[in-house]
Amino acid sequence: MANYLLRRVILGLAVLVVAMLLLFLLIYAVPGDPATIALGPRASEAQKAFFREQMGLDDPLPVQALTFLWNLMHGDFGTDILSQRPVADLVFAALPKTILLAVVGVLWAAVIGVPLGIWAAMRPNTWTDWVIGIISTSVVALPAFLTAIYALILFAVQLSWFPAIGAGEPGNYGDQAHHLVLPAFAIGVAWVGYIARLVRVAMLETLAQPHVRTYRSFGVSDLRIALRFVLPIAVVPVISVLGVGMGNLLSGAVLVEVVFSRPGLGSMAYDAVISRNFPVLLGSVVVTTALYVVANFIADAAIAYLDPRLAEKG
Structure with a gap:
């Protein structure tokens, strides 16, 4: 390994x-x-x-x-041509906001998507499976920026449940969490469908294996089999897709940050493009690319831990 x-x-x-x-x-x-x-x-x-x-x-x-x-x-990202400040200071000040947005978006999607996938796999070809499949496929087709715009109009402008712009008052974690709800929702909606479909397919394939039939013959309940023996194998393709899809996730975060005027790498890169501020744009893109590489490495390490056979093949 x-x-x-x-x-x-x-x-x-x-x-x-x-x-x-x-x-x-x-x-x-x-x-x-x-x-x-x-x-x-x-x-x-x-x-x-x-x-x-x-x-x-x-x-x-x-x-x-x-x-x-x-x-x-040597850790030198250059100098901002407008403010003459080190680009590294600007980038690493914005980096935690983008990471937080992406992580929260994926986490809430996994919390909903994994149980939906398990539920559909335990009841294949039933009306429950069909409903989950239709909903999952529908949300996958929603672009993050479009979801962000409609969420902004509905929940922030018309219903006034959530703030429309910004990241919240510094130091006020409750206000920051309130500002985070809609952007994280916009990023995670499509991933709910991805995760649910992947978990369903992987679980159905694993449930058909001989060792699962052996567990059933010994009277082990289907729920215990699913959670204890099948799910750890079924989440492997989910982790793999999340690692490879980190580019799409970060690009979605860029657009969502722009829609909600939320500070982060995305809005910083957008402003840098508009102002032709090349050092800041380079710094933002380089750090985003590094995040993608790190996310893939973490995904590979997690997959190798869950299924050591893949590490031997790779």
């Missing part, structure tokens, strides 16, 4: 380096002059040239990319 995890770490680092280089090239291909944005349209050409020299923007693009990677390895 140690060799398996080591290979995953090396693969994750390689993915991170390649992704950062590609993102760097794509971001700097976007039209817009950072010097003009930072200094304003009335700045002279001499002032703009000095700014580009100070920021290293006049170097060839490969040199800028290598310099960016070198600085990144």
Whole structure:
């Protein structure tokens, strides 16, 4: 298992380096002059040239990319061209808000989706199974930003049950939790369907195995079989999908943060795109990519723990 995890770490680092280089090239291909944005349209050409020299923007693009990677390895994400603050300070101040939003969204989806999948698997081809299947398939098709908009209109504007924008008053955890409900709901709705369908399929496949029939022959109840012996195997594909789907989850968090004007990596990246603030955009995207790699590693480690046979094959 140690060799398996080591290979995953090396693969994750390689993915991170390649992704950062590609993102760097794509971001700097976007039209817009950072010097003009930072200094304003009335700045002279001499002032703009000095700014580009100070920021290293006049170097060839490969040199800028290598310099960016070198600085990144030393914890230097660059400097915000608008506020002149270190990008690392801005990014890591916003990071916990985005992680909290994504984790809460997935957790509540798992709390609902796993029992629904178990329930459907224990009653296959019944009206209960059909209803759960229809609901699960329907919510999977809902984009996070669309759910966020309708949730905002219904629950915040019309019913006034929840706040419409912001992340709550700092230090007031009750107010922050109140502000978190709608964004987390918008992110987790689609995952309820994914998780329920995956758990159902995996459990039905596992329930048909010979060892399950052996448990039944000894008089073990179906509920105990499902929870004790089948569910740990059935959640393996769920963990795998959550790890691979972390990119979709984070992209959903970006859009949801913009809809609810919620501070985080998503709204920071959006503002950076609008203002052509390339260092902040790079820092946000790099950290988001790193989160994706870390989430995949955690998913691989959890899968290897639950089913060591997969670690031997991988």
